Amino acid sequence: MTIAGEARALSALGAGRAQPLLTGTPWRGAALLASGFLVVAGLTRAGLLPAAATAVAAIAAVHGTLLATAVAWSDGRAFERERTGPTLVLAAVLVIAAAATAVHPLGAVMYVAPPLVTAVLLDPRRAVVPSRGILLVAAVFGCGLGAHILLAASATLDHRPHVPGLTAAVAALGYDVGANVLSAECFFRGALFDRLQRRWSFTAAAGGSTGAYLLRYGLDPLLPKTPEALIGAAFYLGLLGVFNCWLVWRSGSILPGIVSSLLFFTAYRLLTTG
Amino acid sequence: MSEDGRRATATWIAVVTAGLLGLTAALASVESAETSLIREVYAVPVLAAALRFGLPGGIVASGAAIVLQAPFVLPPIERTPAAALPAVAGFTVVAVVGIPAGLLTTRVRRRHARYETLLAVQRILGGQPCLDTALKRLCASLQRRLGAVAVALVVRDGNAVTIGGGRTMAPGSPLHVVCETGRPLFIADAGAECRPRRLFAAPLGVGERAGALAVERWGDIDTDEREAIVALAVHVGLALENARLAARQRRFADELAHKVAAATERLEEADRAKSTFVAVTSHELRTPLTALLGFSELLWLRRYPTEEVQRLAAIMHVEIARLVRIVSDVLDLSRVERGAPLPLRRSALAVEPAVAAAVALFRVQTPVREIVLDCAPDLPAVDADGDAFDRIVKNLVSNALKYSAPNGVVRVCARAAPGAVEFTVEDSGRGIPEIARRRVFEPYYRAPDAVGAARGEGIGLAVVKALVDAHGGAVTVASTPGIGTRVTFVLPAVS
Numbered sequence: 001m002t003i004a005g006e007a008r009a010l011s012a013l014g015a016g017r018a019q020p021l022l023t024g025t026p027w028r029g030a031a032l033l034a035s036g037f038l039v040v041a042g043l044t045r046a047g048l049l050p051a052a053a054t055a056v057a058a059i060a061a062v063h064g065t066l067l068a069t070a071v072a073w074s075d076g077r078a079f080e081r082e083r084t085g086p087t088l089v090l091a092a093v094l095v096i097a098a099a100a101t102a103v104h105p106l107g108a109v110m111y112v113a114p115p116l117v118t119a120v121l122l123d124p125r126r127a128v129v130p131s132r133g134i135l136l137v138a139a140v141f142g143c144g145l146g147a148h149i150l151l152a153a154s155a156t157l158d159h160r161p162h163v164p165g166l167t168a169a170v171a172a173l174g175y176d177v178g179a180n181v182l183s184a185e186c187f188f189r190g191a192l193f194d195r196l197q198r199r200w201s202f203t204a205a206a207g208g209s210t211g212a213y214l215l216r217y218g219l220d221p222l223l224p225k226t227p228e229a230l231i232g233a234a235f236y237l238g239l240l241g242v243f244n245c246w247l248v249w250r251s252g253s254i255l256p257g258i259v260s261s262l263l264f265f266t267a268y269r270l271l272t273t274g
Numbered sequence: 275m276s277e278d279g280r281r282a283t284a285t286w287i288a289v290v291t292a293g294l295l296g297l298t299a300a301l302a303s304v305e306s307a308e309t310s311l312i313r314e315v316y317a318v319p320v321l322a323a324a325l326r327f328g329l330p331g332g333i334v335a336s337g338a339a340i341v342l343q344a345p346f347v348l349p350p351i352e353r354t355p356a357a358a359l360p361a362v363a364g365f366t367v368v369a370v371v372g373i374p375a376g377l378l379t380t381r382v383r384r385r386h387a388r389y390e391t392l393l394a395v396q397r398i399l400g401g402q403p404c405l406d407t408a409l410k411r412l413c414a415s416l417q418r419r420l421g422a423v424a425v426a427l428v429v430r431d432g433n434a435v436t437i438g439g440g441r442t443m444a445p446g447s448p449l450h451v452v453c454e455t456g457r458p459l460f461i462a463d464a465g466a467e468c469r470p471r472r473l474f475a476a477p478l479g480v481g482e483r484a485g486a487l488a489v490e491r492w493g494d495i496d497t498d499e500r501e502a503i504v505a506l507a508v509h510v511g512l513a514l515e516n517a518r519l520a521a522r523q524r525r526f527a528d529e530l531a532h533k534v535a536a537a538t539e540r541l542e543e544a545d546r547a548k549s550t551f552v553a554v555t556s557h558e559l560r561t562p563l564t565a566l567l568g569f570s571e572l573l574w575l576r577r578y579p580t581e582e583v584q585r586l587a588a589i590m591h592v593e594i595a596r597l598v599r600i601v602s603d604v605l606d607l608s609r610v611e612r613g614a615p616l617p618l619r620r621s622a623l624a625v626e627p628a629v630a631a632a633v634a635l636f637r638v639q640t641p642v643r644e645i646v647l648d649c650a651p652d653l654p655a656v657d658a659d660g661d662a663f664d665r666i667v668k669n670l671v672s673n674a675l676k677y678s679a680p681n682g683v684v685r686v687c688a689r690a691a692p693g694a695v696e697f698t699v700e701d702s703g704r705g706i707p708e709i710a711r712r713r714v715f716e717p718y719y720r721a722p723d724a725v726g727a728a729r730g731e732g733i734g735l736a737v738v739k740a741l742v743d744a745h746g747g748a749v750t751v752a753s754t755p756g757i758g759t760r761v762t763f764v765l766p767a768v769s
Contacts, residue, residue: 007439007490008424008448008464008490009449009475010426010428010439010442011447012447148341148342148345152344152345155350156349157350198463200462202494239341249493
């Protein structure tokens with residue numbers, strides 16, 4: 001044990017080496033989810049399931065894997081043995097939320113469940129309450145970036161923002177709160193960036209984490225594959241990714257990043273949701 | 275950061291942000307933003323941010339300036355890429371102003387901070403004589419100056435280890451490793467907190483394992499800073515070495531001054547003692563000589579009856595014996611001081627007759643004081659020089675009589691001891707204080723309270739000790755102030 005206020009350099013604990021980067025990854029759970037997605041996709045293609053089932057399975061597989069990995073990496077006991085339970089629980093919650101949304105847009109309120117389940121599953125020792133100042137900075141940045149995308153899209157792409165209907169707004173917001181933003185911040189900042197920053201400098205860790213973040217959205221079938229959309233996504237998501245990494249670096253918490261991302265994606269939905 | 279510093283930072287951020295937003299609003303309001311000169315003014319808040327906040331400020335401000343003006347100066351997406359070149363050139367100008375200016379500012383600040391830190395190290399280690407306190411102050415100062423969460427310092431001087439920034443150094447800890455290997459060590463995460471805790475440790479001094487300095491920080495410790503910490507550790511090592519040498523020099527000078535003062539005092543005391551000895555001895559010699567001169571003149575000039583002549587001759591004999599004793603003592607002491615052995619003609623000496631003969635003279639001289647002789651029966655003979663034995667007893671009895679009360683009793687005892695005979699001369703005088711008791715056998719030493727009380731040269735007990743030692747015996751003194759003194763000496767018996 002170290003004495004409070006004492007330098008780690010005097011303690012044997014200070015010389016501890018970092019675990020390998022991918023230690024604790026729930027590989028079995030991820031494989032299970034991927035298999036489930038492939039089965040559902042096959043059944044949908046065969047006409048045995050409705051088309052929405054593929055989207056539900058995809059949401060559960062992708063976001064479930066990201067959230068489960070974040071949960072497993074946050075757990076100090078993850079080094080001992082792999083636990084598939086949290087992965088399946090998260091996937092089940094996501095399936096329920098996505099299915100409810102597919103049945104009716106207001107079913108998106110079910111997306112409040114994944115953040116709650118994630119909060120329960122995350123190692124409480126990693127819980128940090130950020131300062132109000134950093135939350136304010138995050139909110140200002142999210143609003144600024146959101147305003148910028150609206151302004152730039154209208155000025156250069158002639159896209160006009162419009163206010164969506166209530167049901168569409170609830171569905172989009174629910175998806176962002178319960179899946180999109182939550183899984184991205186938990187995995188890319190809370191897990192991946194956290195592990196990288198414990199090995200490398202901020203620049204390298206933020207670069208690696210943001211690169212993976214861009215890759216995830218680049219592969220997202222929901223993103224239009226036009227050059228201007230890809231360049232815009234790379235620009236805005238790159239900025240958002242780096243800034244959110246800085247927020248984690250500065251505060252040790254992913255909450256400010258969730259705030260800035262939610263505000264930005266809210267603005268983004270004003271362009272895309274119709 | 276202080277409250278004032280925080281307020282100044284917030285003010286600067288507000289001013290730069292307001293400047294950028296104001297320029298953007300102005301740019302949005304003009305007809306042809308692409309060719310407007312307002313774009314060039316973006317360099318002003320960017321430069322201000324770079325000069326105030328260094329490289330991070332330059333990067334953030336120039337990035338913000340580019341992002342803010344982009345929607346207004348970039349052409350619509352359907353136009354050719356060449357149309358975007360003027361806007362891109364404007365972005366480049368902003369970046370070229372912000373980033374290098376920030377870089378230079380950061381470098382200048384770091385260099386300035388390093389000089390300040392080195393000066394602080396020098397001041398702390400130079401002005402604090404206690405190493406433990408100096409290290410604690412140094413750690414606190416470095417922690418503040420380096421923006422560290424903790425600073426630890428280990429200084430080794432032989433087997434002694436002094437630690438700053440903590441209490442103990444665990445085996446296998448980063449500082450222990452650096453102390454043992456003498457090589458710098460960087461650990462990207464030294465803790466299990468929510469934020470990574472960087473740790474960099476460097477050895478103190480150059481080429482020797484004198485200790486190590488460790489800096490821990492939330493945030494990066496880049497290569498440039500690590501090099502600076504290595505240089506700082508070397509400087510700390512040298513400053514510590516200088517402080518140590520200065521302390522050693524001070525200690526040496528103090529010890530030397532102390533020794534010189536003690537030696538001077540001893541010399542002065544010896545000088546005083548010899549002067550006193552010369553004066554006292556002259557007086558002691560003159561007294562019997564005066565008596566001898568007076569009595570011899572009487573015998574020469576007048577005619578006395580036989581009984582009176584015998585009485586005067588007896589007095590003259592006593593005075594001559596006193597002269598002989600004084601001269602013998604002085605000669606013996608002189609031999610002892612030169613380191614020459616005392617000439618002894620040892621033989622088997624019967625104790626009781628020898629003691630009685632030595633005491634007989636005093637019985638004649640001081641009839642009012644009682645001298646009790648107490649020799650155990652069947653004592654073995656001692657292996658001693660008869661003349662030396664006589665002087666030993668006479669010196670001790672003479673002293674005992676001198677310091678006894680007018681009607682006091684002096685006891686002279688002899689007892690058998692294993693392989694020896696133990697003699698005791700005991701008086702009922704004023705006694706010797708504890709502080710003087712330890713020095714009574716030193717030549718020329720006289721207890722301060724004895725100087726005015728009785729005549730003496732301060733050599734009697736020194737001669738007694740020299741003679742007893744020359745016989746292979748031992749002499750001790752025990753005394754209780756106000757009750758009396760007992761001197762005991764032991765001489766070897768004839769085997």
